Amino acid sequence: AQSVSQHNHHVILSEAASLELGCNYSYGGTVNLFWYVQYPGQHLQLLLKYFSGDPLVKGIKGFEAEFIKSKFSFNLRKPSVQWSDTAEYFCAVNLFNDYKLSFGAGTTVTVRA
């Protein structure tokens, strides 16, 4: 069955630390990849997406992600986190031309001031 796996359930960091969240998917075809963020009490927002071209994509708020096709991975990174990055992060995948998303279970990131 097709699935999206996020490696960490809960990550706790101090401000200025680097962040990397893992995401792997099991789809065999061409995929579009997304990272969404949900800040406390707010709606899901798109951080970044990959659909073609440069596998290193940059998103909002200093986040970036790298698509590694051979590893079926799309890991999210931020070199230096801030307290305001405390949120739930979801990796999501859809097949090319498919408008249904499959979400990972999410990773809660807590940044300590």
Add this chain to the structure above:
Amino acid sequence: DAMVIQNPRYQVTQFGKPVTLSCSQTLNHNVMYWYQQKSSQAPKLLFHYYDKDFNNEADTPDNFQSRRPNTSFCFLDIRSPGLGDAAMYLCATSTPRTAAYEQYFGPGTRLTVT
């Protein structure tokens, strides 16, 4: 600003009492989705509309229904809410005009069942 709007933001209903949640969008997107999200879990797709075509997920309970009277509005009807239906309900939209069908989410309606 173009957006996805959900009303109400908080809804309390009694066990077994029908409830309707609403979603509207100013994005003019073809596709509208309803998700159920429970605490610390991923959103779970209940169903979606592609224009007027309704698509139900296989594991969505019959208790959940939806209506889309026009492009802008979509409703989620829960005919007989149970305690297990307490959750955040998210509406989202997408369009083939974007490269990847990324979805735009509303703020959600938090449903409490007493």
